[in-house]
Amino acid sequence: MKKLDIEFLVYEGEHFEVEFYFDENEDIVIWNDFLALSDKEQASFLARVEKLADSPPGTIHPKTIFNLEDDKDKIWAIKFGNNRFCSFFYEGGKIIITNAYKKQSQKNRKKENTQIKKASKFKLDYEKRAKKNDYYPEDKD
Numbered sequence: 001m002k003k004l005d006i007e008f009l010v011y012e013g014e015h016f017e018v019e020f021y022f023d024e025n026e027d028i029v030i031w032n033d034f035l036a037l038s039d040k041e042q043a044s045f046l047a048r049v050e051k052l053a054d055s056p057p058g059t060i061h062p063k064t065i066f067n068l069e070d071d072k073d074k075i076w077a078i079k080f081g082n083n084r085f086c087s088f089f090y091e092g093g094k095i096i097i098t099n100a101y102k103k104q105s106q107k108n109r110k111k112e113n114t115q116i117k118k119a120s121k122f123k124l125d126y127e128k129r130a131k132k133n134d135y136y137p138e139d140k141d
Contacts, residue, residue: 010097011046013053021098021122024129026137029122030085033100037083044080052078052095073120086119090130098122
């Protein structure tokens with residue numbers, strides 16, 4: 001994990017800001033998963049992020065690049081190859097990327113479902129801290 005000595009903002013697009021989620025210890029949970037990607041995979045991920053952030057709200061993207069993984073908690077997956085980066089939308093035009101996993105088969109198996117549940121947990125934590133104005137470091141000053 002990575003402390004917030006790096007920028008958590010991934011991309012500021014025309015319609016959305018995309019950020020990596022960080023926990024209450026200011027660790028970017030997904031950082032090691034991102035660094036484990038090859039240069040080509042990182043480029044694919046960033047291209048997907050840019051496309052999402054530059055698209056107007058309500059744009060329907062192909063399921064091959066962006067798919068609703070959990071309808072109840074509204075967890076989405078940014079998809080490239082067998083990589084899945086879990087994310088959610090938040091008010092004010094934010095897309096928060098929480099955690100990642102590698103897709104092993106057509107259907108979600110237990111391991112994938114565990115990662116989607118983890119994303120839901122991170123979403124709840126983010127929402128709670130953001131509503132209390134206690135998420136961003138500048139909010140704590």
